[in-house]
Amino acid sequence: MLREVDLNKNLTKNEYKEMMDKLAPKFAALQREARAKGLPVMVVFEGWGASGKGTMISRLIQPLDPRGFKVFTIQAENEEEHMHPFLWRFWTKTPAKGRMHIFDRSWYRRVITEQMDAPMDQKRLDAAYHQILSFEEQLSADGTLIIKFFLHISADEQEKRLKKLERSSETKWRVTKADWKHFKQYKAYLPMYDHMLEQTDMSWAPWHVIEATDREYAAVKVMTIVAGMIEERLNEENAKESRSHLAERAQEELPGTEETMRTTVLDGVDVSLTMTKEDYKKRLSVLQKELTRLQNEMYLKRIPVVVALEGWDAAGKGGAIKRLTEPLDPRGYEVVPTAAPNDIEKAHHYLWRFWRAMPKDGHMTIFDRTWYGRVMVERIEGFCSQAEWRRAYREINQMEQNLTDHGVIVLKFWLQIDKDEQERRFNERMEDPEKQWKITDEDWRNREKWDAYVKAVDEMILRTSTTYAPWTIVEADSKYYARIKILETVVRALKNRI
C-alpha cells in the first residue's frame, strides 16, 4: 500500500489558505451536526516518526468546539494499563455518542512500535491483530465512525526532519536514540507497515494514507477526509430516518478538492520508457528460452502460477499474452479471457467464475482482464453497489491470499498508457481493416470515462497491492518495453521460487 503512493504532493500557502477558509467552517458545522445527532467518531493517527502527527492533530482540531473532542496520546503502557488486558485502555477511551476522540498513535502500537522494540511470537501477534479487528468491528457495528490515517513520508524526508529538529536547541530534546534507530530500519519497517495496513484495511474502517511531505497538503487532506466521512454518515442516517432517498442531502464537494486530494498512483508512472527494436528482439529471445525451461521445472515442482493482466483498452494486453505464451507448452497453461458475465455467472458470487478457472499445481493461468472488474467497470457503471465494491478490496485480497497460501505465484500487471496514446491506437485500429474488429463503440464510450477509471485504478492498486500479491505497473506506451517488462517479471518470480 505504501510503496505505490506518490509522495510529491504539495500546496502553496495561498492554495492552503483558500482551501482551509472553505473547509474549516464546513467541518465545524459538521461537528455540530454530529454532536446533535449523537454520532461517536474516532480518529486515529499512525505513521512514521517525525511524520507530523502532532501538527496534523493541532490543525484538525482548530475549527472545532473544544467541548466536543478529546485528544489521547498513546505511549507505552503505564503500570495500571499493563495490569489489564491490552484493549482495556482503549475500550475505556471509546467516545460517547456525539463525541470525537482523536488518537495520536493507538491500539496499532501493539503490532508496530512494541513489535519493533520487543518482537512477539507469531501466535501472540496474530492474537493482537484479531483483537484489534474485533475491537473496531464491534464499535463500528454499534455506530462509531472510525477514521484511520497513516502519515507517510520517505526515508530521506524523515532524515531531513530529524536533523532539523536536532539543529535547534529548542527541539533537540524531541529526537531520541530510538528515533534514529527506527530511521535506520526504515526499509525493514516498510513491509511491516504494509502488512499492518493490509491486515486491517476493512470496508467499515479503511486506512487513508496521507502524503505527509508537505504539511499544508497533508492537513487539508486529513480534514477533507474527516469532514467527508462524517458528512457521508450523517447523510446515511438522514436517509434512514426519513426512509426515503429524497431526503438525502446532496454531499457538497468543495470545488477541485477531490482531484487535488486524491492519493495517486498512475500519475507518477513514466509511460515514455522505451526500448529499441533490436534490444527487444535480443531480450525477447533470451527470456522466451528461459520461460520454456522454467515452465518445465515449474511443472515438475508442481508450482501453480496466476498471471492477471489489466490495463486500458488498447494498452497491449493481447500482444503481451502472445509473447508470454509463445514459448510455453500448451498443455501447461490456459488463457482465460474475461468478458461481461453470462447468466450462470451472474447467478453466482462474482468471484465464483475466477475460482473455477484457477490453475492446478504445476499449471499457469493467464487472465486477460480479471476479478478486478468488480472495482473498475462494475463500480463505474453502477453494476454493483458502493457497499459491494468497497468490501471487494478485502474479498479480493482474501482470495489472493488463499492462492498464495497454497503456493500459487500471483502476478498482477497494470498496463499503463496515456490518453493521447490510446487515441492514436484507437484511430490506427479504425483505419486498419485487419484490426477494425478490435475497436467498438464501447471502447470510445469507456474512453469518455477516463478520469473515473483513473480514480478507480488508483484506489484499486493502493488497496490490493499486498505483500503476498503486489501489482506491477507496466509503462506501456512502448509495446516493446512493456512486453519485456512483463516477461522479465514472470521469469524473475519463477526463478525466485525455484
Next chain:
Amino acid sequence: MLREVDLNKNLTKNEYKEMMDKLAPKFAALQREARAKGLPVMVVFEGWGASGKGTMISRLIQPLDPRGFKVFTIQAENEEEHMHPFLWRFWTKTPAKGRMHIFDRSWYRRVITEQMDAPMDQKRLDAAYHQILSFEEQLSADGTLIIKFFLHISADEQEKRLKKLERSSETKWRVTKADWKHFKQYKAYLPMYDHMLEQTDMSWAPWHVIEATDREYAAVKVMTIVAGMIEERLNEENAKESRSHLAERAQEELPGTEETMRTTVLDGVDVSLTMTKEDYKKRLSVLQKELTRLQNEMYLKRIPVVVALEGWDAAGKGGAIKRLTEPLDPRGYEVVPTAAPNDIEKAHHYLWRFWRAMPKDGHMTIFDRTWYGRVMVERIEGFCSQAEWRRAYREINQMEQNLTDHGVIVLKFWLQIDKDEQERRFNERMEDPEKQWKITDEDWRNREKWDAYVKAVDEMILRTSTTYAPWTIVEADSKYYARIKILETVVRALKNRI
C-alpha cells in the same frame, strides 16, 4: 457448546408423522418461493461418526423438488482437488441463485477430520479457520443463506450404533477401523469440536446443534430450522422490496413446534440437589480458609479473576457473594452490581461499562449480574434489535477471550431455581419486613416472562459456554448446596492456575 446440550429428546412415531405432515408441505412451498426469489441456500451437515447425517439429508430432501437442490458428499480430497487451494472445491460448488446445495461434511473437514488424522501446526490451522470464515462471510454478504448443523450424540450412543451396523452383514462394510479409532477418542474430540463450533458460530452463519439420539426428533428439528431460516430471509427480502414493515408476512409457527424443538440446557438441571446445614458449615469453613490463602497467592502471582453471577431473581446471588467475599481482603476485590445503564453508559457501547470495571492483575471483580443482560433482558424487552443481540454472543465471547488471553480467570455462574421455588421466595420476602425492599413489582413482571427467559438463557449458555470461559450451572433450590458449589468452583479454578 456440546456439553450443555440435553440429548434426551425424542418423538413418538405418531408425533413425528403429525409434525411432518404439517412441516413437509410448508417446506416444499418455501423451496418454491426461494427458487422464484433467487435465494441461494447452503445446508451443511457435520457431526459425530454414525450420528445419522445420511438419514437427515434423505429426510430433508424428501419434500423437495429435485430440480432445485443438489447433495455433495465431501470426502478426502481427490488429486485434482489436492492440486488446488483448499477452498477451490467449495467455491466451485457454491449454489446459483435460487438453488439449494446440501453438504454431507464440508469445508469443516479441514479443521476436524483432517486434523484428527494428520494434525497441522497451529499456524496452518489458524489460516484454515481464517479461510473458512472469509468464505462464509463473503457468500453470506452476497446473499447466500448458510445453515450449519452439528449432529450430536453421546459416546454410548455412538458405540451402540457402530455395533449395530457391524452386526448386520448388509451394513458391516460401513464401519471402518477409523470409525472405531475415532470413537475411542470421543473424549479428546469433544473439546476440538467445541473449539470449532465456537470459532465459527457467526451471527450470519450460526451453528445449530441437533440432538441426534432420536432420528425422528432430529429430522423434524433439522427441517424446522431450514424452513424457518428460509422463511425469515424471504420475509426480510419482501420487507426490503416494499420498503415497509406492513408487507411483512407473518411467520407462521407450527403450533407447539418451537418449544419441542428447542435445544435445552436448563431443563436437564436437577435443582433438588441439597446439603445438610452441618455439612454446609463444615465445607464453608474449609473453603473460606482456602480462599483467604489463595487470594494472597493470586495477588503475589498477579493473577486476575472475574466472577460473573447470573440467575433468576431470588436465586441467591447476594448470599453467595457474601460467602465468597467474607474471607477476602477488601483491598483485593470489588463487587460490581449491574443495574439498568445510566445515561453515560447508554451513550457508549454496551460492553464499555464492563470493560471499565475489569480487575487488574492480582485482583478479583465479582459481577452481580453482567454483560449477559444484552442477550437476556435487553433481548426480551426489545431494548436492542434482533441483529444486535444475535451478534452479541460473539462480541461477548471475544471480550472474554481478550480477558483469558491476558491471563484472567473467567468464572461464570448461572443460578438455577425452579419456578415454584421462586414464588415461595418472593412470598417469603413480601412477608418479611426486613426483606421487603428486595422485592419489587418488576420482579413479579419478570416472572411472567419466565418462559421467554428460559429460551434466552438456554441459547445464551449454549452460545457462550466456550472452552476458555465455560458456564457453571448451579443447582440453587438449596442455598447451602449452591453456595458451596460456587465456592468450590472458584477454589478449584484458582488452585488449577497456581
